[in-house]
Amino acid sequence: MKLHRVPATWNEARLRCHAEGAVLASPLTQSFLPVMRKLMLANNITQCGAFTGIHATLYKGVYTSIEGVPLARLPIRWAKDEPDNYENSEECLLLQPDGTMADVNCSNTFPFMCYKKKTTNIVATACGTSDPNYYLEPRTGSCYKFHHICQTWHRAYMTCESEGGHLAIINSNTEAQVLKELFAKNPTVLSPCSYKDIASLGFLDWNRDNYWTTIHSETLEDAGYAMWSKGQPDNAVTRNIPQHCGAMFRTALLDDVQCEVFIYPFICEKKPDSLEEN
Structure with missing residues (x-):
């Protein structure tokens, strides 16, 4: 997992993770959530929170992770008075430092984390990368x-x-x-x-x-x-x-x-x- 401290919109965060061969991270399991929080706190993300890959950009109110896991199957604990869909414009979820979630406008900018499953037998090429196309x-x-x-x-x-x-x-x-x-x-x-x-x-x-x-x-x-x-x-x-x-x-x-x-x-x-x- 990699944390990007420079804030970006949700879509730019999604694209950046995709370009890195990863996905915008979401707390898919109970054990995954503390890992994300620990990474945030280690990088002094203690005020605003970080974008997750959980979104409803494809259909209003239908939240899933980037991987397609529906909201009902995710270990979500909402912050007080959330979700509120303020001005009917909030379709992306933010992980706050205390581990709770809030819905926010996807056009706002926040730090974010990219996640890639661990792969065995990664071979670095002469170019110092696992990408064989270089x-x-x-x-x-x-x-x-x-x-x-x-x-x-x-x-x-x-x-x-x-x-x-x-x-x-x-x-x-x-x-x-x-x-x-x-x-x-x-x-x-x-x-x-x-x-x-x-x-x-x-x-x-x-x-x-x-x-x-x-x-x-x-x-x-x-x-x-x-x-x-x-x-x-x-x-x-x-x-x-x-x-x-x-x-x-x-x-x-x-x-x-x-x-x-x-x-x-x-x-x-x-x-x-x-x-x-x-």
Whole structure:
């Protein structure tokens, strides 16, 4: 189990846990509840509480855990005057430090815990991860993973970070060739996808003033690669959405894309020693 101290909305917490190969934790048994409380108290979560995976977002009033366990089968002890469904807008359950539950608005932000069942015989690859889809590239010394399921640029960023890596950054012509070859090995991506021949990378126009830097705050030139495709960046506006995030064509030449709404495949990068967080 892993506690995230930085508050998030319920849905963002659910997505973050999913990206880590886990689920948003719920007190599924009587013995599980004190474990969750102990983790909260050890991290000084003594005032507000933490989101659980128990929700009624699919149908009003029908609460289940992320795993589908109905509320009636969960060891729930309600806080005083709860649940109250304040203003008919509370569909997510919060575990309070004293072990009681309260219903809250899912759009509020709270800390949360991710839970993954213990697995035996986990084998770490040369990339320092149990994910077999990362491979070590000797020409660069980095590991890469091509994601076929398209996401917005921001969601892709979160996914790579959750895997212990980051959206890939091109630091040389050699690395550009590596990513070009990786893209070529993946001629098809899973639908739906806004653009199948563009992959999100780790750079952006951070201040929206046409000053492009990597997600690690280097200019593209300082990072080692600034080869734009002809006519790019053009900040083409589609559906009134400008282009402030970075990507590459299959040629490895750079492109600017929308950060939200439109979804693309993407490439994650990690160092071999950047082990996944426990």
